[in-house]
Amino acid sequence: MSMKAPRGTADVLPEDAAKWQFVENTIKDICRRYHFNEIRTPLFEHTEVFQRGVGDATDIVQKEMYTFEDRGGRSLTLRPEGTAPVVRSYVEHKMHGNASQPVKLYYFAEMFRYERPQKGRMRQLNQFGVEAMGSADPAIDAEVIDLAMSVYRELGLTSLKLVINSLGDQESRENHRQALVDHFTPHKDELCSDCRTRLTQNPLRILDCKKDNDHPAMKTAPSVLGYLNEASTLYFEKVKNYLTLMGIDYEVDPNLVRGLDYYNHTAFEIMSEAEGFGAITTLAGGGRYNGLAEELGGPATPGIGFGMGLERLLMALDAEHIDIPADKDLDCFLVTVGDEAEKVSVQLAHELRNSGIQVDRDYQGRKTKAQFKAADRYQAKYVLVLGESEIEQQIINVKEMKTGTQEEIPLVKLVDYLQGKLSGGNVNE
Structure with missing residues (x-):
C-alpha cells in the first residue's frame, strides 16, 4: 500500500497556500471590476455532459476522463474541464431568461484528466475560468481576452504572447472541414492512428497533432482564414480592432484550433515566453462556443470563455522571478x-x-x-x-x-x- 499522493497530484503545503490565496484574491478582484460573478458547479457530472459538450472525438473524452458508474448504474465523470458544466448549469437554471444579459460568470475549480504527468501537466489540476453567455457582440470576445491578460499583467508577468485565430461560423467551418478532408486523404496512411480517426471525425484536430507536426502535408494544409465567409471575416476584424484599441498586442496563427469541438469564431491562447519556463508554454486558452447551449438542451445562446491553469500561472511567476507578497508575520x-x-x-x-x-x-x-x-x-x-x-x-x-x-x-x-x-x-x- 502506498502512502504517497497519487501520481499526477500534489499537496499544497501551508508555505505555498499563501501564494495561492494571493493569486486567487487578485483574480477575484479583477473579476469584480469586470462585473463577473462566481459560480460553483459539482465535482462530477453525468458523462453525457462532456460527451455532448466537449465532443466524442476529442482527446479529453476518448482518453483522459475519469468515468465511473454509481450504485444506480449511472455513468458519472469527474470534471475534466469547466465550460460544459457551467453551460449545463446556465441551461438547467434558465439563466437565459435573466433580464441582464450577457450572464458573466467565473469559477475556480479542480479538474481531473488521466494523462502522462509532467512539469505543468497534472492529473488533478486547478483552473480559473470565465464564461460570458448571451451576447454575440465581438466586443465581449475582446473583453474576455482583456480580462485574461489583466490577470497576468497585474501579477507582474511580462514575457507573454497572445495568439488568436478565427474558426469562423458554421458555414465557414464546414467549408474548411471539407478542404482539410480533401487535403489529408491522399496522405491518410502516413498519418498517426489518432489523425486517421480525426480525418473522419474532426479533421480540424489534425492541425493540432504533435506526432504529425513535421509532416509535409501540415505545412501546406488549407488555412481556415481562407474559408471565412464575409460575416466571419467582419467578426474577426472587429475583435482584432477592439484588442488594438485596448493596446493589447497579438499574433494571428491560422493553425490555432484549440482541443475542444465546441469552439467557433474567436479562438485564443496566451503563452509564456519566459526563459526556462518549459516545453509546454500555454498558460490559458479559450474561445467562442455559439452552439454549446443547444447541445446541452438549451436555447440558441452565444458564449465565450477561457480556462487558465493556476499551477502553470505559479510556474510562470517563478520563471520570471516574481515574488508573491504573502504576509507570514x-x-x-x-x-x-x-x-x-x-x-x-x-x-x-x-x-x-x-x-x-x-x-x-x-x-x-x-x-x-x-x-x-x-x-x-x-x-x-x-x-x-x-x-x-x-x-x-x-x-x-x-x-x-x-x-x-x-x-x-x-x-x-x-x-x-x-x-x-x-x-x-x-x-x-
Whole structure:
C-alpha cells in the first residue's frame, strides 16, 4: 500500500497556500471590476455532459476522463474541464431568461484528466475560468481576452504572447472541414492512428497533432482564414480592432484550433515566453462556443470563455522571478508564566481573535525562553507577556519585536491598543 499522493497530484503545503490565496484574491478582484460573478458547479457530472459538450472525438473524452458508474448504474465523470458544466448549469437554471444579459460568470475549480504527468501537466489540476453567455457582440470576445491578460499583467508577468485565430461560423467551418478532408486523404496512411480517426471525425484536430507536426502535408494544409465567409471575416476584424484599441498586442496563427469541438469564431491562447519556463508554454486558452447551449438542451445562446491553469500561472511567476507578497508575520504571540497566566491566556486569546486580531500561544508547556523563541519562529510582530504580577495589576507587557520597545498596557485597553498599532495608527494611553 502506498502512502504517497497519487501520481499526477500534489499537496499544497501551508508555505505555498499563501501564494495561492494571493493569486486567487487578485483574480477575484479583477473579476469584480469586470462585473463577473462566481459560480460553483459539482465535482462530477453525468458523462453525457462532456460527451455532448466537449465532443466524442476529442482527446479529453476518448482518453483522459475519469468515468465511473454509481450504485444506480449511472455513468458519472469527474470534471475534466469547466465550460460544459457551467453551460449545463446556465441551461438547467434558465439563466437565459435573466433580464441582464450577457450572464458573466467565473469559477475556480479542480479538474481531473488521466494523462502522462509532467512539469505543468497534472492529473488533478486547478483552473480559473470565465464564461460570458448571451451576447454575440465581438466586443465581449475582446473583453474576455482583456480580462485574461489583466490577470497576468497585474501579477507582474511580462514575457507573454497572445495568439488568436478565427474558426469562423458554421458555414465557414464546414467549408474548411471539407478542404482539410480533401487535403489529408491522399496522405491518410502516413498519418498517426489518432489523425486517421480525426480525418473522419474532426479533421480540424489534425492541425493540432504533435506526432504529425513535421509532416509535409501540415505545412501546406488549407488555412481556415481562407474559408471565412464575409460575416466571419467582419467578426474577426472587429475583435482584432477592439484588442488594438485596448493596446493589447497579438499574433494571428491560422493553425490555432484549440482541443475542444465546441469552439467557433474567436479562438485564443496566451503563452509564456519566459526563459526556462518549459516545453509546454500555454498558460490559458479559450474561445467562442455559439452552439454549446443547444447541445446541452438549451436555447440558441452565444458564449465565450477561457480556462487558465493556476499551477502553470505559479510556474510562470517563478520563471520570471516574481515574488508573491504573502504576509507570514503573526500579529501577536502570548507568552505566559505560571498556571494562572496559562488560564487567563486562554480567555485573552479568545477575546483578541474575536476582535479580529491574529494571535497564537504555546501549547507545549515550554519555558519562557522557549516561548520567546517560538514567537521569533512565527515572526510575531508583538509578544504579549503575562505572569502572576501582571494579573494582579490587571496589565500585560507588550513588546514590539521590530523595535524592542516594551509597554505595560491595562488588560481592558489591550484590544484597542493592538488594533491601533496593527492598523498603523497612533495610540494614546
